[in-house]
Amino acid sequence: xxxxxIIQSExxxxxxxxxxxTPQDRQIQVQLTNKDFEGQLTVVVFPLTKQAKLAxxxxxxxxxxxxxxxxxxxxxxxxxxxxxxxxxxxxxWSDAVQQALKTGNYGFSEPDSKPLVLVEYxxxxxxxxxxxxxLRNIFLGYSVAEILKAAGxxxxxxxxxxxxxxxxxxxxxxxxxxxxxxTPESSDMKGDKLVGxxxxxxxxxxxxxxxxxxxxxxxKEEAEKNAPIMRExxxxxxxxxxxxxxxxxxxxxxxxxxxxxxDETYAKMGVDFDHLYYESETYLKGKQEVxxxxxxxxxxxxxxxxxxxxxxxxxxxxxxxQRSDGTAVYMTQDIGTAIQRNDDYPQISKxxxxxxxEQEYHFKVLFAILKKLGYEWAENxxxxxxxxxxxxxxxMKSREGTVVDADDLMDEMIGSAQSIAEELxxxxxxxxxxxxxxxxxxxxAALKYFLLKVDAKKNMLFDxxxxxxxxxxxxxxxxxxxxxxxxxxxKAGDNAQKNVSENIxxxxxxxxxALKIDRFPDVLSEAANNQSPAELANFLYELxxxxxxxxxxxxxxxxxxxxxxxFRIQLSKATAVILKKGLKLLGIESPQQM
RNA sequence: GGCUCCGUAGCUUAACUGGAUAGAGCACCGCACUACGGAUGCGGAGGUUCGGGGUUCGAAUCCCUGCGGAGUCACCA
Numbered sequence: 208x209x210x211x212x213i214i215q216s217e218x219x220x221x222x223x224x225x226x227x228x229t230p231q232d233r234q235i236q237v238q239l240t241n242k243d244f245e246g247q248l249t250v251v252v253f254p255l256t257k258q259a260k261l262a263x264x265x266x267x268x269x270x271x272x273x274x275x276x277x278x279x280x281x282x283x284x285x286x287x288x289x290x291x292x293x294x295x296x297x298x299x300w301s302d303a304v305q306q307a308l309k310t311g312n313y314g315f316s317e318p319d320s321k322p323l324v325l326v327e328y329x330x331x332x333x334x335x336x337x338x339x340x341x342l343r344n345i346f347l348g349y350s351v352a353e354i355l356k357a358a359g360x361x362x363x364x365x366x367x368x369x370x371x372x373x374x375x376x377x378x379x380x381x382x383x384x385x386x387x388x389x390t391p392e393s394s395d396m397k398g399d400k401l402v403g404x405x406x407x408x409x410x411x412x413x414x415x416x417x418x419x420x421x422x423x424x425x426x427k428e429e430a431e432k433n434a435p436i437m438r439e440x441x442x443x444x445x446x447x448x449x450x451x452x453x454x455x456x457x458x459x460x461x462x463x464x465x466x467x468x469x470d471e472t473y474a475k476m477g478v479d480f481d482h483l484y485y486e487s488e489t490y491l492k493g494k495q496e497v498x499x500x501x502x503x504x505x506x507x508x509x510x511x512x513x514x515x516x517x518x519x520x521x522x523x524x525x526x527x528x529q530r531s532d533g534t535a536v537y538m539t540q541d542i543g544t545a546i547q548r549n550d551d552y553p554q555i556s557k558x559x560x561x562x563x564x565e566q567e568y569h570f571k572v573l574f575a576i577l578k579k580l581g582y583e584w585a586e587n588x589x590x591x592x593x594x595x596x597x598x599x600x601x602x603m604k605s606r607e608g609t610v611v612d613a614d615d616l617m618d619e620m621i622g623s624a625q626s627i628a629e630e631l632x633x634x635x636x637x638x639x640x641x642x643x644x645x646x647x648x649x650x651x652a653a654l655k656y657f658l659l660k661v662d663a664k665k666n667m668l669f670d671x672x673x674x675x676x677x678x679x680x681x682x683x684x685x686x687x688x689x690x691x692x693x694x695x696x697x698k699a700g701d702n703a704q705k706n707v708s709e710n711i712x713x714x715x716x717x718x719x720x721a722l723k724i725d726r727f728p729d730v731l732s733e734a735a736n737n738q739s740p741a742e743l744a745n746f747l748y749e750l751x752x753x754x755x756x757x758x759x760x761x762x763x764x765x766x767x768x769x770x771x772x773x774f775r776i777q778l779s780k781a782t783a784v785i786l787k788k789g790l791k792l793l794g795i796e797s798p799q800q801m
Numbered sequence: 802g803g804c805u806c807c808g809u810a811g812c813u814u815a816a817c818u819g820g821a822u823a824g825a826g827c828a829c830c831g832c833a834c835u836a837c838g839g840a841u842g843c844g845g846a847g848g849u850u851c852g853g854g855g856u857u858c859g860a861a862u863c864c865c866u867g868c869g870g871a872g873u874c875a876c877c878a
Contacts, residue, residue, distance in 0.1 A: 241821055251820060253858065263858080289858080290821060332878065369878065432876095441876095513876060522804075523874090530876045537878050567805060568873050594807080595871075631840065661814070664806070666871065668813065670827095677840040679826035680814080687840050695837055733817080745815065745825095752825085759834090759842040766837095801840085 209725065210248065210295055210303070211237050213280055218250055221273040226259040226266075239722070245285055246292030247722050253289045263289030297713040300721035301774055305707065307724050307781045314728040314785065316359030322556035323361040325548060326352040329473075329480075330367045330562065333465045334374045335403035337472050337613040339669065340563065343596050343658045346794060348561035349478045350659055350740040351591065353792045358735030363481045363552065367544050370462050371487040372537070376443040378402050379457055380436060381409035391464050397471065397614070398464025412436050441532075448534055475617055477651065477794055484547065486540040493543030494535055496580060497528050505579050518575055526572050541573050542580075549584055557587045559738065564592040564664070591738055594666035596658070616671070621650035623675045624683070628801065637800065648796040649683050650675070655794050656682030660744040680748050682795055685786060688751040689797040691758075692783040696776070698764060705773040716757040717778060723750045724781045727789075740793055747789045754782045 218235045222228055236251040252267045259266045264286055271284035271291055283294035307313045328348020331337060337345075349364070356362045382389075382405040391398040413436050420430035431437065446454045473479070497514055500506040506516045506528060514529040528538055549555060560570060570590035577585035598611065625646040628634060634642055657674035661667045677683040713721075727746075734743040763779060766772040787797040 236817095236820075238817065238820080242824095243822075249821085253820070256858080288821065330878095334878095372878065373876095374878065511876090527876060532876080534876085536876070563872090564806070565872050566878085569878090571805090592806090627840085633838075633840090657813095665814090666807070670813070673813070673827065676827070681826085684826095684840070687838085691838050691840090698837065730817090737818095741815095742817085748815095748825085755841065756843090758837085762837070764837045800838095 209729075210280060210299055211726075211729070213278065214248060214250060214274075214293065217274060217278050218255075218270065220277075221270050222255060222259065225269050225273060226255075226261075228258045230255060230258070240292050241290075244287055244290075244292050246283070246294045247718055248293050248295060250291040250293065251289065252286075252291055256289070267291040295718070295722075297711065297718070298709060300713060300718055300725075301707050301709075301711060303725045304721050304774070304777050304781050307727075308777055308784070312788075313781075314731045314788065315357045316732070318356070318359065319361045320359040321361070323363065323552060323554050324352075324355050325363050325365050325552065325555055325558045326355065326561065327365045327367060327559065328352075328561035329478075330369065331469065332369045332372075332374050333402070333462050334378045334406045336397070336399040336468065339596050339598070339611040339613065339616060342476075342613055342616070342654065343593055343667075344561055344563065345473075345476060345478055346655050346658050347591070347593055347663055347740065348559075350793050351559060351561070351738045353794070354731070354735050354738075354740060354743065357788075357792055358732050360735070364479065365482045365484060365548070366480045367484045367486060367489075367541075369486050369537075369540075371447065371458075371490065371540075373440060373444050374406070375458065375462070376440040376447065377409040378406040379454075379461060380440045380443055381405040381412065382461065383457070384412075384436075391467070397468040398466070399468030399472070400612075401468075402461050402465050409436065409440070444534055445532060472614055475614070475647075475651075477796075482551075484544055486544070489543035489547050490535045490540035491543065492547055493539035493541070494529065496542050496546065497539060500528075500576075500580055516576055516579070518572060521575055523568075523572055523575065526576075528576075538569070538573065538576070541569075542576060545573070545577055545585075545588065546582070549582070555584065555587065557589060559589050559591050561591045561593070564594055566590075567592055591663070593663040597666060597668050599668065599670055617651065617654065619671065620654045620675060621646050623671075624649035624653065627675070627677065633801070645798055645801060648798055649686060649801060652682030652686050652790075652795045654682075656685070656744060659740045659793050660748070662741050663739065680745075682790075683801075685747055685751050685790060686795070686797060686801060688754060689783055689786045689790070690799060690801045692754070692779050692786075693799045695763060695779055696783065699776045699779075705769075707774045707777070708770045711768075711770050711774055713774075714761065716753070716760050717775070720750075720753045720757050720778055720782065723753050724778070724785060727785050731789075731792075743789055744793060747786060747793075750782060750785060750789075754779075 214237050215235050219230060222230050234254040236254060238249050238251065240246040240249045250270065252263050252270065256263050256266050267286040267289065271286060274281045274284060274293065280296050280299045281293050282296045285292050326348055329341065329345045331341065352362050352364045385408050386405065389401065391401050394401060413434055416434035416436055417430040420433055421427060425433060443454055447458060497506065501508060501514055506514050508514050511531040513527060513531040515525050515527055517525050519525065526538065527536060529535060548558065562570065567590065574585050574588050628646060628649065653675040657669060660680060674681060675683065677687060730743065730746045734740065761775065763775040766775060790797050
């Protein structure tokens with residue numbers, strides 16, 4: 208049994224025997240001992256004092272005595288104010304580390320032992336390339352999915368591709384006008400970039416036309432709608448919904464270019480999906496639901512034919528579900544997609560939508576609508592919301608043109624990794640190809656770790672220079688620690704297999720490191736519960752810091768006492784194992800040499 | 802304006818969900834080590850946790866209020 212659980216259950220027993228009451232779980236608080244005091248784990252006695260009818264110190268003293276007498280794993284205690292600090296037996300730590308090494312997939316739960324969770328992430332529009340904002344989304348969604356898997360859930364990674372709508376029509380119209388038949392091949396351009404170029408071209412023309420119309424006396428709003436190129440895009444959307452062959456063919460062609468480009472980008476990111484959903488395949492289901500809701504009086508129709516829902520009784524507004532010209536909007540297809548997924552996977556226990564916090568309102572509305580439509584599983588839908596990524600120069604927003612392209616950023620990170628690695632010159636014996644792989648691993652680690660270590664709900668600032676700095680709380684710093692331990696383990700040979708005698712005496716640095724190793728399974732399940740890669744990332748950083756400290760203060764391979772040497776090698780190995788698995792859950796590779 | 806989220810050292814951030822003297826990294830100053838990989842470790846300085854009230858044994862965390870920032874309230878997605 209884990210030491211934390213032992214302490215919890217012994218505290219309960221002690222309360223029953225000493226004070227004649229049974230505490231609630233929440234009254235038993237075990238936390239890490241503050242580093243200024245002796246001990247590794249601490250029981251907070253305040254919550255118990257009232258029912259124990261004792262002052263905090265006296266209460267702690269009684270508990271401490273009880274532990275010293277009844278619990279072999281506890282060898283000492285001290286009380287500071289209302290905190291009972293416990294010193295755990297060295298024997299426990301050495302056993303725990305050996306146990307961790309013997310356990311296959313240490314920290315992970317039995318695969319598929321928990322119900323199915325769908326994790327949606329990325330969800331791109333097919334009218335432009337992926338950018339910095341997508342990176343946070345994609346790394347976050349991927350990592351949450353991997354963490355849930357590690358915690359034993361069945362997981363499907365899904366993506367909804369927003370492949371239809373006015374946005375793609377804009378690119379299509381612009382390509383028809385200005386494209387002169389340009390293709391990714393003819394221009395040697397990635398397909399998503401090419402289509403993005405025409406989206407920008409549309410916008411430029413649209414703005415010019417608005418200016419003209421406004422000179423003719425129209426208001427800005429009127430001009431925006433009335434601009435010829437915009438009207439053309441809207442007509443194209445209607446023709447698309449009517450399955451006009453010419454429009455459909457162009458749509459397929461341009462989307463095909465985009466998918467090819469996305470696939471390349473996803474491959475570079477190292478992420479994947481189990482099931483792709485296309486808005487073009489689910490929006491009709493959404494429209495059916497809109498029709499049904501209208502019939503049943505859940506929705507209502509305005510004079511112009513547009514369909515709405517009134518959610519003002521829930522503190523929300525009225526929301527459009529279908530345009531007056533009969534075409535579908537974003538909400539329409541999201542309704543259809545949600546239903547489709549539950550049809551595909553009836554055993555779903557939860558759906559996680561990884562989408563930026565600017566869409567919080569949208570998802571509130573969506574879930575409310577699904578509930579009104581009578582779908583009880585609406586309760587299981589969860590919006591995993593994350594904050595904006597800003598850059599040092601100012602905010603990054605796609606509509607304002609200051610986008611940072613995902614491919615460009617990744618390439619830049621890989622380039623930085625290369626120049627730093629070359630300068631350090633430690634890659635002897637690696638082939639050119641291996642080196643390229645390594646630069647990629649390091650560059651992506653810097654990027655992923657930096658984006659994931661911050662609490663998802665916060666807006667964050669991405670500083671490319673700081674992220675690749677290999678000191679401090681960064682991905683490459685963790686990778687380096689792993690590479691260094693790997694090197695040490697290569698030299699250690701089979702020493703790690705040796706059983707350690709029972710009576711070694713440890714120093715505090717070793718206990719602290721063992722404590723971290725012991726806690727890993729709990730941290731992992733907490734990260735899963737909270738859908739928080741950041742918790743895992745910060746734990747790994749703490750682990751590495753404790754390891755580096757340990758590594759600095761005692762010899763490992765040069766230790767003369769055989770038992771101690773073996774134990775230290777095991778500590779190193781357990782650290783490396785956890786580090787590698789933990790980083791993997793963040794989507795980060797752990798090279799052997801760097 | 803309504804609603805939601807955020808505000809912690811110069812900068813980037815953490816705080817086990819209400820627990821000890823609010824931890825770290827970067828930058829700055831200093832130190833250790835023939836180092837098992839220095840992409841290291843140790844120390845110093847740097848905080849009225851945006852201001853003001855309240856709740857309690859105890860508040861960065863919960864409540865009220867003011868200020869500041871972001872998002873949203875589209876026949877965009």
